[in-house]
Every structure is written in C-alpha cells, then in structure tokens.
Amino acid sequence: MSNRHTLIARKEAVRARLTQTQRELERERTLPRSNSKRIRQMEQQLERLMAEEQELRQEIDRSE
Numbered sequence: 001m002s003n004r005h006t007l008i009a010r011k012e013a014v015r016a017r018l019t020q021t022q023r024e025l026e027r028e029r030t031l032p033r034s035n036s037k038r039i040r041q042m043e044q045q046l047e048r049l050m051a052e053e054q055e056l057r058q059e060i061d062r063s064e
Helices: 003-030 036-062
Strands: none
Touching: 003 036
16 A cells, blocks of 8 residues: 555544544533533544644645
C-alpha cells in the first residue's frame, strides 16, 4: 500500500473517532446531570482529533 493510501486510511480512522466522540459529547450534554469535567475532556479530544485530521489532509495533499 502506498504512503498516500496509508495516510487516507489513517484520516478515515481519525474521522470515525471524531464522529464517535461528537456523538458521545452530545449524549453527555443532554444528560440531566452531565459531567462538566468529562465534557471538557471530550471537547479537548475533539480539538486534538480535528487538528490531526487537518494535518493528515495536508500530508495527503503533499503526497500527490
């Protein structure tokens, strides 16, 4: 598998984790007694995942 294909596969995996984390965050926010510490942690994780996805997109673009 080429480097580009590897990068695309990694980006897809990051995107899946990002989607899952977004769903978990929304679910947590709707709870009557939501855990603010957990919400902050998930928001930070979302930021990291979005940054990683952007970095992978740039690497994919450079690999053309």
